[in-house]
Amino acid sequence: xxxxxxxxxxxxxxxxxxxxxxxxxxxxxxxxxxxxxxxxxxxxxxxxxxxxxxxxxxxxxxxxxxx
Amino acid sequence: xxxxxxxxxxxxxxxxxxxxxxxxxxxxxxxxxxxxxxxxxxxxxxxxxxxxxxxxxxxxxxxxxxx
Amino acid sequence: xxxxxxxxxxxxxxxxxxxxxxxxxxxxxxxxxxxxxxxxxxxxxxxxxxxxxxxxxxxxxxxxxxx
Amino acid sequence: xxxxxxxxxxxxxxxxxxxxxxxxxxxxxxxxxxxxxxxxxxxxxxxxxxxxxxxxxxxxxxxxxxx
Amino acid sequence: xxxxxxxxxxxxxxxxxxxxxxxxxxxxxxxxxxxxxxxxxxxxxxxxxxxxxxxxxxxxxxxxxxx
Amino acid sequence: xxxxxxxxxxxxxxxxxxxxxxxxxxxxxxxxxxxxxxxxxxxxxxxxxxxxxxxxxxxxxxxxxxx
Numbered sequence: 001x002x003x004x005x006x007x008x009x010x011x012x013x014x015x016x017x018x019x020x021x022x023x024x025x026x027x028x029x030x031x032x033x034x035x036x037x038x039x040x041x042x043x044x045x046x047x048x049x050x051x052x053x054x055x056x057x058x059x060x061x062x063x064x065x066x067x
Numbered sequence: 068x069x070x071x072x073x074x075x076x077x078x079x080x081x082x083x084x085x086x087x088x089x090x091x092x093x094x095x096x097x098x099x100x101x102x103x104x105x106x107x108x109x110x111x112x113x114x115x116x117x118x119x120x121x122x123x124x125x126x127x128x129x130x131x132x133x134x
Numbered sequence: 135x136x137x138x139x140x141x142x143x144x145x146x147x148x149x150x151x152x153x154x155x156x157x158x159x160x161x162x163x164x165x166x167x168x169x170x171x172x173x174x175x176x177x178x179x180x181x182x183x184x185x186x187x188x189x190x191x192x193x194x195x196x197x198x199x200x201x
Numbered sequence: 202x203x204x205x206x207x208x209x210x211x212x213x214x215x216x217x218x219x220x221x222x223x224x225x226x227x228x229x230x231x232x233x234x235x236x237x238x239x240x241x242x243x244x245x246x247x248x249x250x251x252x253x254x255x256x257x258x259x260x261x262x263x264x265x266x267x268x
Numbered sequence: 269x270x271x272x273x274x275x276x277x278x279x280x281x282x283x284x285x286x287x288x289x290x291x292x293x294x295x296x297x298x299x300x301x302x303x304x305x306x307x308x309x310x311x312x313x314x315x316x317x318x319x320x321x322x323x324x325x326x327x328x329x330x331x332x333x334x335x
Numbered sequence: 336x337x338x339x340x341x342x343x344x345x346x347x348x349x350x351x352x353x354x355x356x357x358x359x360x361x362x363x364x365x366x367x368x369x370x371x372x373x374x375x376x377x378x379x380x381x382x383x384x385x386x387x388x389x390x391x392x393x394x395x396x397x398x399x400x401x402x
Contacts, residue, residue, distance in 0.1 A: 001387055001394060003137055003175060007244060007338040008368060015117050017367050019128070022120030024363040032355045033343060039389070041137060041175060042120035043074060050216050052336055053223030053243035054374070059336060061220070068186055068193060070271055070309060074137040075167060082251050084166050086262070089254030091162040099154045100142060106188070108271060108309060109254035110208060119135055121173070126135060141311060149385050153396070156388030176388035177342060184283050187290030187310035195287070202320055202327060204338055204376060208271040209301060218300050225296040233288045234276060240322070242338060242376060253269055255307070260269060275378060318350050321357030321377035329354070 002029050002040045009059060010046035018044055069096045069107045076126060077113035085111055136163050136174045143193060144180035152178055203230045203241045210260060211247035219245055270297045270308045277327055278314035286312055337364045337375045344394060345381035353379055 004025050022042045029035040049059045057065070071092050089109045096102040116126045124132070138159050156176045163169040183193045191199070205226050223243045230236040250260045258266065272293050290310045297303040317327045325333065339360050357377045364370040384394045392400070 001175065001344055001389055003177065003342045005340045006364075008364075008370070009336055013368065015125075018117050018120075019125055020367045021363065022125055023123050024367065025360065026120065026123035028356065028359040028363065029341075029343075032352050032359065033348065035343070037123040038121075040121070040123070041135065043114055043137065044118040044120075045114075046118070047244055047246075050219050051245040051247070053220075053227065053245075054239075054241070054336055056224050056227035056238040056241070058216075058220055058223055068143055068188055068309065070141040070311065072139045073163075075163075075169070076135055080167065082259075085251050085254075086259055087166045088162065089259055090257050091166065092159065093254065093257035095155065095158040095162065096140075096142075099151050099158065100147065102142070104257040105255075107255070107257070108269065110248055110271065111252040111254075112248075113252070121135055149393075152385050152388075153393055156393055157391050160388065160391035171391040172389075174389070174391070177382055178386040178388075179382075180386070181311055181313075184286050185312040185314070187286075187294065187312075188306075188308075190291050190294035190305040190308070192283075192287055192290055202277055202322055202376065204275040204378065206273045207297075209297075209303070210269055214301065221300045222296065225300065226293065229289065229292040229296065230274075230276075233285050233292065234281065236276070242336065244338065255269055315378055315380075318353050319379040319381070321353075321361065321379075322373075322375070324358050324361035324372040324375070326350075326354055326357055 002033075002035050004029070004040070004042045005045065006042065007045045007047055009052055010048050013044070013046060069100075069102050071096070071107070071109045072112065073109065074112045074114055076119055077115050080111070080113060136167075136169050138163070138174070138176045139179065140176065141179045141181055143186055144182050147178075147180060203234075203236050205230070205241070205243045206246065207243065208246045208248055210253055211249050214245070214247060270301075270303050272297070272308070272310045273313065274310065275313045275315055277320055278316050281312075281314060337368075337370050339364070339375070339377045340380065341377065342380045342382055344387055345383050348379070348381060 227241045294308045361375045
């Protein structure tokens, strides 16, 4: 029954990378908690850079300040 | 005060279907818990098929394997 | 594949009421979007009254102001 | 370590407004709980009007009924 | 219609601090986006220290490593 | 900047298992998307069995029907 939500910045995550995240998380839950893969759901949210804040500023500004 | 988040795959959910989900959930919370409809918020998230995983694979792959 | 998260205040929701919410939401997704019940997950979060805010105040204060 | 998720309707929120929300929330967590800004993450979700329900109807219908 | 979810570690957040967070976020949404306080909902989640990870370790371990 | 939320049923997940989930997810995000571990946050939610629904019934009832 696990449900996993992964939020990352929207920066060209490929279909292959998404599949790797889904497979990896599902396997992790099986290895650690013996959750059968059939009942594990994973949802990946891609968040626009301007909509993610860190250190009090948006990610684009954060990266300018922390190059 | 209820807040309900419904996540479904993005597959052409119509405005009428969204309204039906909103009305149905709001009514359910009134019927079961007597929550006044005025304070019930519903947010529907439509998730791209590649971003949803089930059984360790993305939904498109899952459907190929389970036709 | 739907995932539904219902947040309500923690005020003695019974097991029967939880079951009614789960059954009702699952049926709604079948009626409106033909989602098979087997893949619908529902998670109910009960939130302490002091941890829910509305109108700028916590729920207990809100109720005092709006009896 | 705080994580804040802000959901608002998608109605032309500007980059400056998003920055103001990020800065304001991060400062609030520092003022109230002394959380260092460096570890506070903020994610803003903009939700289509048809996907947000209030009072049992979508936001556009709610506004028609409550002008 | 805003909905704000604040997740912080469970470390003795007082009722007064929770009220300050609720009031502050609600005011911020009014100042920045003119959202009327009456429709802003805030939910505070307090997360056990062992259940929050940062830098690949739980918060207690993170603090031991970064005193 | 990734943020990962893992929801599992509350069934005696140990501190070691939580640490393994945190380490595993953080490593996965580094392997797949080169996200530096320092900015990856993981929050594990343990959900009471009666509060999780699957197939239209709560998890305890689901298990009785699918032994």
